[in-house]
Amino acid sequence: MSRSARPVTVLSIIRDCLDALLHPSARYDALTRARHRAFMAPRLLGSLAAFAAFPIYLAMRGAPSAVEVAAFAWLIAPIMLSWFLSRTGRYEGAHVLSSLALAGLIMAVAITTGGIESFAAVWLIVVPLEAALSASRRVAAFASLLALSCAGILIFVGQLGWLPLDAPGAAERSLLMAFGVASATLYAAGLAFGAESLARTGVALLSREEERYRLLARNMSDVISRHRRNGAVQFISPAAEAMLGMPVAQLHGHGLFDRVHVADRPAYLTALSDAARGNVRSVEFRLRREPTGSERGQVDFIWVEMRCRPLDQDLGRQDIDRDVARETEVVAVMRDITDRKLSEQALDQARSAAEAADAAKTRFLATMSHELRTPLNAIIGFSDMIAQEQALMLGAAQRKEYAQLINDSGQHLLSVVNGILDMSKMESGNFEIASEPFAPRASLMHCCNLLALKARENGIDLITDAPQDLPVMTGDPRAFKQIVLNLVANAIKFTERGGQVSVSAAVSGSQLTLRISDTGVGIAPDDLKRIGAPFFQAGKTYQRRHEGTGLGLSIVKSLVALHLGDLTVQSRLGEGTAVTVKLPLVYTSPQAKPADRMPAESKIATLTPVPRQEHHDQHHNQLQDQPALVKKSA
Numbered sequence: 001m002s003r004s005a006r007p008v009t010v011l012s013i014i015r016d017c018l019d020a021l022l023h024p025s026a027r028y029d030a031l032t033r034a035r036h037r038a039f040m041a042p043r044l045l046g047s048l049a050a051f052a053a054f055p056i057y058l059a060m061r062g063a064p065s066a067v068e069v070a071a072f073a074w075l076i077a078p079i080m081l082s083w084f085l086s087r088t089g090r091y092e093g094a095h096v097l098s099s100l101a102l103a104g105l106i107m108a109v110a111i112t113t114g115g116i117e118s119f120a121a122v123w124l125i126v127v128p129l130e131a132a133l134s135a136s137r138r139v140a141a142f143a144s145l146l147a148l149s150c151a152g153i154l155i156f157v158g159q160l161g162w163l164p165l166d167a168p169g170a171a172e173r174s175l176l177m178a179f180g181v182a183s184a185t186l187y188a189a190g191l192a193f194g195a196e197s198l199a200r201t202g203v204a205l206l207s208r209e210e211e212r213y214r215l216l217a218r219n220m221s222d223v224i225s226r227h228r229r230n231g232a233v234q235f236i237s238p239a240a241e242a243m244l245g246m247p248v249a250q251l252h253g254h255g256l257f258d259r260v261h262v263a264d265r266p267a268y269l270t271a272l273s274d275a276a277r278g279n280v281r282s283v284e285f286r287l288r289r290e291p292t293g294s295e296r297g298q299v300d301f302i303w304v305e306m307r308c309r310p311l312d313q314d315l316g317r318q319d320i321d322r323d324v325a326r327e328t329e330v331v332a333v334m335r336d337i338t339d340r341k342l343s344e345q346a347l348d349q350a351r352s353a354a355e356a357a358d359a360a361k362t363r364f365l366a367t368m369s370h371e372l373r374t375p376l377n378a379i380i381g382f383s384d385m386i387a388q389e390q391a392l393m394l395g396a397a398q399r400k401e402y403a404q405l406i407n408d409s410g411q412h413l414l415s416v417v418n419g420i421l422d423m424s425k426m427e428s429g430n431f432e433i434a435s436e437p438f439a440p441r442a443s444l445m446h447c448c449n450l451l452a453l454k455a456r457e458n459g460i461d462l463i464t465d466a467p468q469d470l471p472v473m474t475g476d477p478r479a480f481k482q483i484v485l486n487l488v489a490n491a492i493k494f495t496e497r498g499g500q501v502s503v504s505a506a507v508s509g510s511q512l513t514l515r516i517s518d519t520g521v522g523i524a525p526d527d528l529k530r531i532g533a534p535f536f537q538a539g540k541t542y543q544r545r546h547e548g549t550g551l552g553l554s555i556v557k558s559l560v561a562l563h564l565g566d567l568t569v570q571s572r573l574g575e576g577t578a579v580t581v582k583l584p585l586v587y588t589s590p591q592a593k594p595a596d597r598m599p600a601e602s603k604i605a606t607l608t609p610v611p612r613q614e615h616h617d618q619h620h621n622q623l624q625d626q627p628a629l630v631k632k633s634a
Helices: 005-021 030-061 066-074 076-088 091-112 119-134 137-160 170-219 239-244 262-276 317-322 338-387 396-428 440-457 477-493 552-562 612-625
Strands: 223-227 233-236 281-288 301-310 330-336 436-438 461-465 473-475 500-508 511-518 566-572 576-584 630-632
Touching: 005 030, 030 066, 030 076, 030 091, 030 119, 030 170, 066 076, 066 091, 076 091, 091 119, 091 137, 119 137, 119 170, 223 239, 239 281, 239 301, 239 330, 262 281, 262 301, 262 330, 301 338, 338 396, 436 440, 436 477, 440 461, 440 477, 440 500, 473 477, 473 576, 477 500, 477 511, 477 552, 477 576, 552 566, 552 576
Parallel strands: 461 500
Antiparallel strands: 223 233, 223 330, 281 301, 301 330, 436 473, 461 630, 500 511, 511 576, 566 576
16 A cells, blocks of 8 residues: 555544444534534544643653643543534534533633633633534634633632732743643644635535536426515526526516516416415416427417415524514426416317217207108108098099108108218218319209299299309319209298399309308308308207208308318398309319318308398399399299
């Protein structure tokens, strides 16, 4: 083993021996362990050195005096103090006992060697210096008062003449004074080195602890902040920069409050105020975030959950009472919960959609019960009457009439079932368009001719404007007719007697524009948003005066979307409705899966229609200006 490595080994052995003597309460804190070790090491080593020097002193001095024996016997006290600290762990108590022991030794030596003029009186300065290592104001104050009291006692005893008369000579007194000053200086220097060692240990531990917390604050995603009661930020962790996309320095003071959404500021301040009163509070609010570098793109606000509690809730009651005037501060932990909020919103929307679908199903069943029961009752009733024609003595004309009624009811049932099946195919993506060239004007006129009788029976003017030069278009002619029939039938159904339904067609660019308008009851704004949803019918079910399953416009919407067209519904309650359909003249099948060709959302806006009289006058002018106009009316 090298010579330079030996002192390290000796120090390690001494440190291990001291650590074995430490109280268990001091073994798990580095600074406390260093203080206990600094208290015990010099006392044990000093006592052992004194005991080792005692035989040498006897050999050189001869028989010791009673004072010398008492002084050497007093050296046992440091060993007892180290044992006391090792057994109890009471660091301040050990320093108090050490001050008493040192002051007692100084008093014993000073009284026998000249009182306040003794070389030992200089050591009274060391008593508060030694107590300073306790890092306790109470111990330092006690040691200072003890040293002053001892000095006063020495002066008082000297004034009363109670000191021994065998005072040393001038030469011996000078020698003893030099010894006293030198020994006190060396002891004070040892205390200074001990204090410096403890300070260095404390700084190293503090730096290590700060680095640990700095590492924690930099790498945790949650933001830790310290607030005043009014919400002003005193400290905020670096994670806020990643969360909000801005420097931490701009969030100090009221910088964070300025970024809280205006609607959430009362809840934010209330939570901080409640936490300052001693309550733990949680609050969710929105924070404005810089869009630059945002992971979610251009997002103005994020949702944040903040849990705050009082900073002093773990302090003792005496410490709180001592600093009542100081304003209570709050520590808060914030985390980004935007993803959770988005999930909750998606769940709410899905729940609302499910509830709407369930309500639509309920309305559909209620409506279908009427739509199916009425024709079925007619079929069963009239077929029973035909079956009993012998008993009822039915004539040929009556049988023909009943057969016609049965046929009409069956056709109605077939149309209802076909509508449901077509809608199911469209929603599942299995409805395919059979594209072929056809003349849109002929199809449009044929549909209007089919519905002209119904319009005449309802007392409604059906006006058709179809120019002769409409070009041939490519698409599904059956779907085109279904679109026109559904829209015109709906317009006739919801127009009061004496009203007017207008059907027009025109070419704009590469699209054919169909417009079906009426002067009927119109659609409420709330219902207009849901027009085209399967089984949805405007108005309340029990208030309806017209038949229907609510599938007509939904089928139209899906067929238009399958043709890559646009559907626009404009309406105002009590003034009428206008439906505009734009279809490409040449339909091109998209190269996509059937699921990708699901019906898209239609563009539905709110119309501000002209008054009914102006609307009627407008169509009257069209009748005069366009000779190709065909009018189907009563």
